[in-house]
């Protein structure tokens with residue numbers, strides 16, 4: 001049995017993050033109910049979990065029995081009333097405050113007063129989301145990284161209103177999942193992205209000033225600092241439009257110049273050079 005008291009879990013959204021999070025929670029021995037808006041994304045989410053688990057079996061990381069029991073613990077629904085009685089809700093729907101607040105408000109009416117509501121938002125203010133919900137002291141951020149079944153880090157985000165006891169329970173829950181929690185204040189970018197965005201912006205500005213070639217910048221930071229991936233290759237992986245949007249949002253929220261997107265980012269987005277997914281980025285051309 002899990003040590004954490006957060007035993008019955010619901011995940012909202014069965015997309016990229018929701019499917020990974022549901023898999024991780026189910027693999028910890030908990031039953032998970034996943035809420036989607038329609039049947040089609042429910043089917044897609046289930047297939048995505050199956051593929052991840054099948055890959056694990058092929059690589060010898062888990063047995064067929066473990067795969068089957070993990071899958072059996074995940075139940076999809078489009079009916080919000082199926083969430084009655086859960087202890088913890090992890091919201092991983094579309095990154096829009098109105099969508100998240102409307103859904104979490106409806107869920108708050110169904111789950112008990114003691115349930116903890118956690119959002120996996122990357123860039124929205126957890127404090128703002130909490131302010132729109134009936135029990136803001138029970139709201140926090142649980143920021144998983146992509147792909148959730150692989151990445152060990154989870155940021156436990158303390159909104160201004162979050163009760164200390166809720167943070168303590170979420171930290172224990174994340175440890176119970178076999179992940180490594182870090183506790184962090186609700187600030188744009190939380191911890192990892194807050195420190196990553198200015199670094200990437202500096203690199204782009206230096207590259208635009210012809211400091212060195214894209215390849216040499218990446219090689220220097222990989223070999224000189226022991227990073228596994230150079231910053232320009234990382235930007236191509238994240239998506240240049242995705243980084244630009246995130247750093248622009250952080251700039252808008254703080255007016256802190258370290259988040260101001262360098263002009264080259266907007267030019268690359270306008271040209272359709274979005275990184276790997278578009279076939280062209282800082283590090284040249286990619287197979288699409």
Ligand SMILES: NC(=O)c1ccc[n+]([C@@H]2O[C@H](COP(=O)([O-])OP(=O)(O)OC[C@H]3O[C@@H](n4cnc5c(N)ncnc54)[C@H](O)[C@@H]3O)[C@@H](O)[C@H]2O)c1
Pocket residue numbers: 012013014015016017018035036037038041091092093094095096099103120121122123143144145146
């Ligand atoms: N993708 C990443 O790398 C990443 C990493 C960390 C955090 N996040 C955050 O996680 C959240 C989800 O991102 P994603 O990449 O999984 O998005 P996604 O588009 O892959 O999945 C979102 C899912 O939410 C569902 N949804 C939308 N409205 C709904 C509603 N009202 N009720 C039920 N389901 C609804 C959609 O059908 C979709 O399946 C976002 O807040 C994002 O910022 C994403």
